[in-house]
Amino acid sequence: MDTSEDLTESSLLVVVLDVGLSRATTLRNDPALAGQVLEAVIAFSNAHMMMRLKNLLALVACDTETTEWIYPESKADMSDLRQQDGQHELFNELERTVRRKIAQLLKRSAGSNSKGESMLSGALGRALCYVHRMQQEERQLNARVLVVTANGQSVSQYMNFMNVFFTAQKQNVLIDVCCLGPESSLLQQGCDITGGQYFRPPQPQGLLQYLLWVFLPEPLLRNKLALPPRVKVDYRAACFCHRELVDIGFVCSVCLSIVCKFSPICTTCHTLFKTPGTLPIKPKRKKAKLV
Ligand SMILES: [Zn+2]
Numbered sequence: 319m320d321t322s323e324d325l326t327e328s329s330l331l332v333v334v335l336d337v338g339l340s341r342a343t344t345l346r347n348d349p350a351l352a353g354q355v356l357e358a359v360i361a362f363s364n365a366h367m368m369m370r371l372k373n374l375l376a377l378v379a380c381d382t383e384t385t386e387w388i389y390p391e392s393k394a395d396m397s398d399l400r401q402q403d404g405q406h407e408l409f410n411e412l413e414r415t416v417r418r419k420i421a422q423l424l425k426r427s428a429g430s431n432s433k434g435e436s437m438l439s440g441a442l443g444r445a446l447c448y449v450h451r452m453q454q455e456e457r458q459l460n461a462r463v464l465v466v467t468a469n470g471q472s473v474s475q476y477m478n479f480m481n482v483f484f485t486a487q488k489q490n491v492l493i494d495v496c497c498l499g500p501e502s503s504l505l506q507q508g509c510d511i512t513g514g515q516y517f518r519p520p521q522p523q524g525l526l527q528y529l530l531w532v533f534l535p536e537p538l539l540r541n542k543l544a545l546p547p548r549v550k551v552d553y554r555a556a557c558f559c560h561r562e563l564v565d566i567g568f569v570c571s572v573c574l575s576i577v578c579k580f581s582p583i584c585t586t587c588h589t590l591f592k593t594p595g596t597l598p599i600k601p602k603r604k605k606a607k608l609v
């Protein structure tokens with residue numbers, strides 16, 4: 319369990335909330351569920367803040383068009399902190415800020431008809447930049463990221479995702495994923511690379527309970543708990559030409575681009591290759607005659 323030394327450390331949790339949730343197929347039939355997801359994320363954020371006095375929280379949201387920084391706000395945007403209904407000022411401010419900014423984001427995106435993929439990799443990038451800045455400012459800081467999404471199939475952002483995952487691994491930042499949509503092999507890879515937990519709740523209605531059970535405990539405590547078993551990760555890569563997951567592909571020996579069909583010129587770095595054929599048979603060297 320926690321030692322007294324651990325109590326002095328602060329733990330930063332960055333929640334990346336994909337508000338393209340309402341567009342996801344699993345949630346489209348049940349619009350009330352999207353509201354429940356927001357409630358659950360706010361309650362979970364409060365729970366994280368209550369775990370320790372020094373705990374820190376940040377929240378980034380993303381949509382099909384943009385990523386938005388939600389919490390904490392810059393000092394200039396902060397409205398007056400006042401206690402209401404006996405609620406702690408900090409929780410009150412967190413809740414009001416998140417609700418206001420998410421509503422703004424949804425209002426803006428409601429006008430557009432963009433049906434593209436969520437900008438999840440961009441939001442993860444912003445989360446990691448914030449973690450990096452906070453780690454520079456505060457030495458003893460454990461940081462992790464929790465992604466709540468229903469659109470994890472963004473194969474067109476394959477490279478961006480891989481860059482984010484390996485950066486997180488280098489920064490020692492865990493990426494946890496709570497997936498409300500269909501299984502996402504890309505996000506499974508991210509959890510596996512960074513040592514985080516991937517979980518797809520069987521009943522999204524009970525999201526808060528799953529969040530508190532699986533994602534609230536600190537990574538150090540997790541091996542002492544009976545958490546859901548690790549999923550078998552599908553490590554297929556996406557080809558650069560069609561953005562589809564491939565079992566066997568060709569890899570450029572210069573830039574490591576992956577393509578599903580052989581091409582004599584690498585589309586990324588324009589290296590020329592010879593067409594694969596039978597290897598030329600080398601003529602046997604004539605032995606020098608000894609005189
Ligand atoms: Zn292809």
Ligand SMILES: [Zn+2]
Pocket residue numbers: 570571572573574575584585586587588589
């Ligand atoms: Zn290449």
